[in-house]
Amino acid sequence: MEITAIYYLVPALIMFCCGVYGFITRKNMIAMLISLELMLNAVDINFVVFNRFLFPEQMEGMFFTLFAIAIAAAETALAIAIIINIFRAAKNIDVRSLNEMKF
Amino acid sequence: MESVGSIIMYFIVALAMIVFSVMAVTTRKILRAATYLLFTLFAAAVVYFMLDYEFLGAVQIAVYAGGIVVLFVFAILLTSRPGDNTERLTSKSRVLGAIAAVATLAIAGYALVSRCSMAFAQKPEMEAPDMQAIGTSLLGTGAGQYLLPFEAVSVLLLACIIGGVVIARKR
Numbered sequence: 001m002e003i004t005a006i007y008y009l010v011p012a013l014i015m016f017c018c019g020v021y022g023f024i025t026r027k028n029m030i031a032m033l034i035s036l037e038l039m040l041n042a043v044d045i046n047f048v049v050f051n052r053f054l055f056p057e058q059m060e061g062m063f064f065t066l067f068a069i070a071i072a073a074a075e076t077a078l079a080i081a082i083i084i085n086i087f088r089a090a091k092n093i094d095v096r097s098l099n100e101m102k103f
Numbered sequence: 104m105e106s107v108g109s110i111i112m113y114f115i116v117a118l119a120m121i122v123f124s125v126m127a128v129t130t131r132k133i134l135r136a137a138t139y140l141l142f143t144l145f146a147a148a149v150v151y152f153m154l155d156y157e158f159l160g161a162v163q164i165a166v167y168a169g170g171i172v173v174l175f176v177f178a179i180l181l182t183s184r185p186g187d188n189t190e191r192l193t194s195k196s197r198v199l200g201a202i203a204a205v206a207t208l209a210i211a212g213y214a215l216v217s218r219c220s221m222a223f224a225q226k227p228e229m230e231a232p233d234m235q236a237i238g239t240s241l242l243g244t245g246a247g248q249y250l251l252p253f254e255a256v257s258v259l260l261l262a263c264i265i266g267g268v269v270i271a272r273k274r
Contacts, residue, residue, distance in 0.1 A: 003105055003113055006215065006222040008150060011117045013211055015124040015143065017204040022128030024200035030178055031133055034140050037171065038124055041147050052154040054221055056229035059240060062156055063249055069166050070256045074263035076171050080178040081271040087182045088273075 005053040009046065016042035029083050029093040033076065040072050113153065120146040133183060137175045144168050155231040 015038055022035030044065045051061025087093050090100075105113075120143055127139035144167040151160035215222055240248045 001105070001110060002225060003110065004223045004225060007113065007117070008154075009215055009222060010212070011120045013208065013215065014121050016211075017208045018124040018128045020207050021200040021204035024203055025196050026128070028133055028183075030175065030182065031128075031136055034136050034175065035128055037140060037167075038127065038143065041144060041167070045147055045150055048151060048154060048156060048159065052156070052229070053224045053226060056227045058247070059232055059237070060247070062159055062232070063240070063252075065159060066162060067249075067252055067256055069162060071259065073166050073170055074260055076174060077267050078263055078270070080174055081267040083178060084181055084271055093182050 005049055008049045012042040012045040027094050027096050029095055032095070033079055037072065037076070040068065044068055109153070116146050116149045116153070133179050134176070137172060137179060140175070141168055141172045144172065155229060157231060158234065158237055
């Protein structure tokens, strides 16, 4: 049995769909952020797989994933700072109940 | 032709990735969701190792598993009591989410299987990129080299540090 590109793409696709499901159904902001990380990570896997299977002599996909990881770390840190600030002001982080612009 | 060991390894990793990502979005305890996210990220790192990108796998473990998940755990413990369950989902939002996820799965899966012949490409031979090649292309200015994005990311991280401090400090 030969492990071709699709064997890696299908788990990544299922991971992305889990992220979509979680992002729509979750109400807690941190849980939504976790779903977002799942989606980002699935896309990273796709970049690496296409790089490895189609253009093995180049490293573009690998570097794109590297920069995507760095930006994901920055984005998560800022998002968590915002979430903690919202928690301090509103005492919860449920997106359905945050409907005021000013506290 | 792969060895039997690497095929077994592949199936373990693929199964772990699918199962833990499903559990991360369906569990009702938020701290468990973060733990399952950690396992999913480890499975992705193993995929990078299996595809011969050792540096990328190490970065994935160090930044995602070591940095981001720890940030998540801190934020969860600051904003909720451990042992809290999230509210039960209303069936409306669950149906909406399931429709969106299944539609994405169906469309992308159909496109992948029927329209994308390169999805069945064999794995070509490649010597793993060594640290010297990675370093020169990360810090070079020629074609296919990445000094400018590297510096842009460093400025972005600095802005992110300052922004995080300014947003989260007490007034």
